[in-house]
Amino acid sequence: MKLQQDIDIFAEEIDPEVRESVYGTSKLKISKRADILSKDFEDANVVRKMAGLVKQHTIENLPKYLAQAEESFTRNGVVVHWAADGEEANQIVLDIMKKRNARKVVKSKSMVTEETHLVPFLEKNGMEAVETDLGEYIVQIDGDTPSHIVTPIIHKNRRQVGRSFEREGLGPYSEDPETLTNMARVHLRQKYLDADVGITGANFVVAESGRIAIVTNEGNARFSMAATKTHIAMVGIEKLVPRDEDLGLMLSILSRSSTGQRITVYTQFISGPKVEAQEEGPEEMHVIFLDNGRSDVLASDCREILRCIRCGACLNTCPVYRQTSGHAYRAVYPGPVGSVLSPLINRHGFAPLADLPKASSLCGACQEVCPVNIPIPDLLVRLRNKGKTEEAERASINTPGFGVWAMAASSPSIWKSGLTMGNALNWVPKALLSVEPSARSWQKTRDLPEFKGGDFRAWLKERKRGKQ
Numbered sequence: 433m434k435l436q437q438d439i440d441i442f443a444e445e446i447d448p449e450v451r452e453s454v455y456g457t458s459k460l461k462i463s464k465r466a467d468i469l470s471k472d473f474e475d476a477n478v479v480r481k482m483a484g485l486v487k488q489h490t491i492e493n494l495p496k497y498l499a500q501a502e503e504s505f506t507r508n509g510v511v512v513h514w515a516a517d518g519e520e521a522n523q524i525v526l527d528i529m530k531k532r533n534a535r536k537v538v539k540s541k542s543m544v545t546e547e548t549h550l551v552p553f554l555e556k557n558g559m560e561a562v563e564t565d566l567g568e569y570i571v572q573i574d575g576d577t578p579s580h581i582v583t584p585i586i587h588k589n590r591r592q593v594g595r596s597f598e599r600e601g602l603g604p605y606s607e608d609p610e611t612l613t614n615m616a617r618v619h620l621r622q623k624y625l626d627a628d629v630g631i632t633g634a635n636f637v638v639a640e641s642g643r644i645a646i647v648t649n650e651g652n653a654r655f656s657m658a659a660t661k662t663h664i665a666m667v668g669i670e671k672l673v674p675r676d677e678d679l680g681l682m683l684s685i686l687s688r689s690s691t692g693q694r695i696t697v698y699t700q701f702i703s704g705p706k707v708e709a710q711e712e713g714p715e716e717m718h719v720i721f722l723d724n725g726r727s728d729v730l731a732s733d734c735r736e737i738l739r740c741i742r743c744g745a746c747l748n749t750c751p752v753y754r755q756t757s758g759h760a761y762r763a764v765y766p767g768p769v770g771s772v773l774s775p776l777i778n779r780h781g782f783a784p785l786a787d788l789p790k791a792s793s794l795c796g797a798c799q800e801v802c803p804v805n806i807p808i809p810d811l812l813v814r815l816r817n818k819g820k821t822e823e824a825e826r827a828s829i830n831t832p833g834f835g836v837w838a839m840a841a842s843s844p845s846i847w848k849s850g851l852t853m854g855n856a857l858n859w860v861p862k863a864l865l866s867v868e869p870s871a872r873s874w875q876k877t878r879d880l881p882e883f884k885g886g887d888f889r890a891w892l893k894e895r896k897r898g899k900q
């Protein structure tokens with residue numbers, strides 16, 4: 433009840449323009465998704481379940497498929513790196529750039545690089561890093577953060593974008609989408625041509641062939657790779673699928689669930705740097721596999737969340753997300769997927785984001801639309817339990833009584849004297865021992881057990897003596 437009130441208050445405080453943008457766009461996407469799935473599949477649930485099984489099989493056998501992927505990439509001439517966390521992944525990118533005397537980067541949309549805060553890191557280290565996805569570019573020039581995993585500026589409208597472009601000198605104010613897109617196109621084309629390095633994520637990584645699949649609706653991933661000499665793909669370790677033929681299923685369910693399209697406009701399959709016969713393309717290619725807490729998720733009872741293919745459908749359908757927008761979740765991954773994933777991979781631990789699993793009415797809409805059939809409501813309940821258990825443990829650790837007990841228990845001599853003196857408690861009137869009112873009422877119907885401290889030690893001592 434309290435949580436629902438908090439959500440209502442938060443939602444009321446959101447700029448009405450933002451609320452309208454988020455609500456309208458997510459509603460439109462979810463209805464396009466439903467239309468296309470019902471037109472194209474006799475039973476979309478069968479397809480969702482099949483895709484879920486493929487991904488579940490992959491994560492259950494992740495070490496095997498990661499080793500296979502590394503072997504395949506290496507065979508294709510790709511350099512494979514492993515990063516335990518975001519800092520390590522960012523440092524690998526920086527080291528590659530320094531080695532190539534590179535200074536300029538163009539980057540296509542990638543949630544994993546949002547997770548590692550790659551662009552601010554590169555800028556801090558003297559590099560020029562430009563987001564080339566239109567939405568991400570607007571987020572960058574506004575000093576904002578994405579509020580949706582597929583549509584980063586779902587919280588903005590074209591009037592706000594027009595004002596940002598005018599401020600940045602891209603052209604005179606306009607709110608015509610085509611004019612705005614052209615302004616960005618002219619500006620970004622030159623950035624591609626000037627860049628030394630192209631950075632992408634990957635929607636899928638195929639273990640058997642060492643091929644990555646990237647989908648965009650703007651072609652910016654293709655430009656980022658084609659125009660630069662070095663291509664770096666940073667990917668989460670869960671992005672694998674075993675075989676090339678799995679891509680057919682995955683790509684078709686991804687685009688339909690995400691934007692209601694049969695296929696995303698640009699679909700790139702990349703299996704290495706350019707070969708001699710190719711005139712253009714990167715001369716070297718690196719793949720950075722990022723863990724960043726995913727191994728721990730894999731070992732947990734919420735491992736199903738690693739099936740996620742980042743389609744954003746659960747955000748679009750979630751009544752809480754639609755009201756509050758993505759920034760309310762205080763994490764890179766918002767919405768139902770974020771309520772599970774963000775607290776689990778948070779570098780400051782579970783506790784700071786333990787409230788997120790409660791930001792759900794558990795209506796089940798997220799699971800119904802999920803293309804890989806993740807039981808999100810079940811996972812949310814498991815995480816609520818986890819939060820409650822951890823909270824209770826913290827509370828007991830923080831009570832003064834527990835502190836005294838911990839001190840005594842960690843010192844053998846104090847512990848021994850306590851056991852000896854503890855026997856004296858049996859002679860103290862019971863009523864005097866109950867200082868807490870609740871303990872007093874508890875004792876009205878129960879007796880305190882007799883203190884037997886020290887008996888075991890005395891027995892052991894006797895036994896040892898007997899054996900000598």
Ligand code: SF4
Binds near residue numbers: 798
């Ligand atoms: S949890 Fe499912 S619906 Fe949500 S983003 Fe991931 S794949 Fe899409």
